Amino acid sequence: MVKICCIGAGYVGGPTMAVIALKCPSIEVAVVDISVTRIAAWNSDQLPIYEPGLDDVVKQCRGKNLFFSTDVEKHVCEADIIFVSVNTPTKTRGLGAGKAADLTYWESAARMIADVSKSDKIVVEKSTVPVKTAEAIEKILTHNSKGINYQILSNPEFLAEGTAIEDLFSPDRVLIGGRETPEGRKAVQALKAVYANWVPEDRIITTNLWSAELSKLAANAFLAQRISSVNAISALCEATGANVAEVAYAVGKDSRIGPKFLNASVGFGGSCFQKDILNLVYICECNGLPEVANYWKQVIKINDYQKSRFVNRVVASMFNTVSGKKIAVLGFAFKKDTGDTRETPAIDVCKGLLGDKAKISIYDPQVTEDQIQRDLAMNKFDWDHPIHLQPMSPTAVKEVSVTWDAYEATKGAHGVCILTEWDEFKKLDFAKIYDNMQKPAFIFDGRNVVDPEKLREIGFIVYSIGKPLDPWLKDMPAVA
Ligand code: NAI
Known part of the structure; x- marks a missing residue:
């Protein structure tokens, strides 16, 4: 055997x-x-x-x-x-x-x-x-x-x-x-x-060692690059009135490009994309290829830009301050169907809102309070070192509470940020959520999971990444 x-x-x-x-x-x-x-x-x-x-x-x-x-x-x-x-x-x-x-x-x-x-x-x-x-x-x-x-x-x-x-x-x-x-x-x-x-045999590729090692880094860099490309276009859509979903559909219909991995969002996360691109950048630099290194670095810069652009949009829309306001965060995992929070954009968004003194109430169907508190207290890059080698649970961030129910998280909130595309968020009773929120009630959809028009009919002010802006948002200061 x-x-x-x-x-x-x-x-x-x-x-x-x-x-x-x-x-x-x-x-x-x-x-x-x-x-x-x-x-x-x-x-x-x-x-x-x-x-x-x-x-x-x-x-x-x-x-x-x-x-x-x-x-x-x-x-x-x-x-x-x-x-x-x-x-x-x-x-x-x-x-x-x-x-x-x-x-x-x-x-x-x-x-x-x-x-x-x-x-x-x-x-x-x-x-x-x-x-x-x-x-x-x-x-x-x-x-x-x-x-x-x-x-x-x-x-x-x-x-x-x-x-x-x-x-x-x-x-x-x-x-x-x-x-x-x-x-x-x-x-x-x-x-x-x-x-x-x-x-099947035709799906098993054999290569030399270095091609195999490099192919993994290259594949992740290409995947992340598609997300940063569509996210870069989403910013331009918001500035011009184009709709990123329509643009991505039209672009992806080209069989040379294809439709997958073209969803605009608050940014990519997960344990691999950023770390593997940084690793690729470092290898390029070590091999005397600064132009190539800079090319791939830009994929990360756009991802960081997308996260801070989102935070700025939230703060700017709510009269340029979220100090003392309750903001509900729906979804903390880096994507749906996982409880993994490594490099999730939710960490940067929450830290950005906390920086503006918001009070945050988080609900994610698969992520525990302990994990969220640990993530928010941890330094960049520390997360990927084994949990048993990390310091004991850090002091909890007191402006953050974690609930096991979306309705509880949104009760009394001024704004809701959707940061993971969990299917259950599409089925929420948004009329009930609206009734229990402060007014004006804002929804910032970082994953384009809700229908902005339907929510506007309920009374929400809605921001959806890369979609034509709510008239309210057009009047607010430009965000960078
Ligand atoms: P992980 O952190 O979930 O698992 C790694 C495990 O290795 C930990 O449980 C740790 O305790 C254990 N470990 C570390 N040193 C050890 C040692 N000396 N002896 C015994 N156990 C040890 O990491 P994950 O996500 O499984 O990733 C592993 C590798 O696979 C990484 O290089 C990652 O880049 C790569 N990868 C990850 C993917 C993902 O989606 N998570 C997808 C494809 C590749």
Whole structure:
């Protein structure tokens, strides 16, 4: 029986390994992590991450050929293939701080593999890493090898949170990069054979190591660039009376462009886009390519601009001050169908409103109060370092309250900001919400989920990103 071990039981390691176990009953899969609480949650009925369909997959395999454990060394020692799916956050200090990937967690995983291994291993980079990381990992492993043969493969993960199981069941492609040597090719074939249990062969792409590593960074940069492109156009739509939904539809009908990922919003979030682009920017700079670095940096700048533009719009509309006013925030996760808040635009929007002394009441169906308070108290980039390595729960921001009901959050509020596109927000009784709010009552829709015309009929003053402006907003000071 082939044995697989995955180091890192997070958003990628957990779902990916659960699907491998489901699709490959003859493979034994162990997912290991240094976080005792995370592993305990994977072994309980309350999984540590919310992902549609995940519970079912885990229930079908857990205890049969899928195991979650903190005994990292034992499972690494026994495995034939070791996936490394640890976090690769942005460095917060030292050389490259604020841009370069922090490979501390990766390096310590590699050193541990070298320490405990007694047989040949295929080591698979599942985490998103800078190009040429495989070379560094190879050096760590071979300099400590005790005669063991290691083959390093790059197998970046393209799943999206919220649709992880769907994406893993039916991926657009699986990418495997390896050394172009007989041993390297053999290792690529061994990993390909795992995926071939359910992925059609023409969707399994094999490349050299560096192409595979770079493709992941490039794919995320392209995806984020589409969002920043449509968001940049949304600002121009508001200034001219065009409607970004109509523009995006017309643009996306061009088959060379396509319709996906063209929704204007308050900005992209999530653990990957910003960190991976910053990482790409840093690699460009290190390779003497400042023009290329600046090109990609602009994608992040537009994203930051979009968030601050939103905050400015809220404050400017409400007589240029939100001091002491209750603002309801509906949605805190970085997108619907996940409880993940890493780099969610809601953090920057809330911090912006708090900066203007607002009182904020937040409702998100999947995010806990503890998580929200932690996010609002944390420094930039600190969030992606494992939770068990973070300081204890910081002091709560007292101007922020968290409720488990949208109606409670909006009661007595002056304004409502919709920051995540949860389906349930479309079905809210906005007439009831309006009745219980201060007047004039404002709605700022950062995800374009509500129909502005219907809400205006109720009496709301509505701002929807990139849509023709409410007459009220036209009279307010211009926002930058
Ligand atoms: P995560 O933070 O949810 O999980 C990483 C886990 O690794 C944590 O539970 C941590 O305790 C564990 N860990 C860290 N060092 C360890 C060590 N030495 N030994 C054992 N466990 C260790 O991170 P996530 O979101 O799963 O991301 C992992 C990688 O996958 C990152 O490089 C990310 O860029 C990449 N990725 C993430 C995607 C996403 O949607 N979250 C999608 C595609 C790639």
